[in-house]
Amino acid sequence: MSDRDSRHKASMQKLKTRVDEKVASATEQRGLLLINTGNGKGKTTAAWGTVTRALGYDYKVGVVQFIKGLWECGERNRLEDDANLQVAIMATGFTWDTQNREEDTRACQEVWQEAARMLSDPNVYLVVLDEITYMLKFGYLDIETVKQALENRPHEQTVIITGRNAHRDLVAMADTVTEMQEVRHAFNNGIQARRGIDY
Ligand code: ATP
Numbered sequence: 001m002s003d004r005d006s007r008h009k010a011s012m013q014k015l016k017t018r019v020d021e022k023v024a025s026a027t028e029q030r031g032l033l034l035i036n037t038g039n040g041k042g043k044t045t046a047a048w049g050t051v052t053r054a055l056g057y058d059y060k061v062g063v064v065q066f067i068k069g070l071w072e073c074g075e076r077n078r079l080e081d082d083a084n085l086q087v088a089i090m091a092t093g094f095t096w097d098t099q100n101r102e103e104d105t106r107a108c109q110e111v112w113q114e115a116a117r118m119l120s121d122p123n124v125y126l127v128v129l130d131e132i133t134y135m136l137k138f139g140y141l142d143i144e145t146v147k148q149a150l151e152n153r154p155h156e157q158t159v160i161i162t163g164r165n166a167h168r169d170l171v172a173m174a175d176t177v178t179e180m181q182e183v184r185h186a187f188n189n190g191i192q193a194r195r196g197i198d199y
């Protein structure tokens, strides 16, 4: 064996030992709290990817969309016929264009009721709270209410929170926090959001 080969072999061995140790020490089984935050693209996409993953094992999934989309959503179109998926969308109110505090708060509270129901249902394996960070930021939703619902959720239930500027208390609570970092975004070079790619 060449010098290089044996060095490689030794370092792979080390890596394997480290990974094996980690796998062996991960013994706890429970639902997780994940946060996809940061300014880069991919927060909602990754959440829908996980929705698809869970549906693939016939788990029940709830998605709550806290921003009334101006756009459609291809993932929703594709998956909404799945009997295991429930989607709740903020009916009226918040968009980036119109911000009416009173109306937005009412609409947000309404869809939160749906979220709260999912967060107390042990049959729901995964709940996505898409763009909920903005509701907290604008004060349409109270952080303590959200924390309590998360803390009291069923032991096996996983929750994914998406949106920029995640509240520090949520970040502190979460098991897995991923910050999407923007290196570049096409939009800033005058390229339109693309159907089936961006929405
Ligand atoms: P996506 O839905 O593509 O995963 P996201 O959830 O990370 O994006 P949002 O802030 O929710 O990000 O973005 C909503 C829309 O804006 C999406 O169409 C997304 O492609 C686009 N977008 C995401 N990040 C950026 C960015 N840094 N600059 C401009 N547009 C963005």
Ligand code: MG
Residues within 6 Å of the ligand: 043, 044, 045, 131, 162, 163
């Ligand atoms: Mg998003």
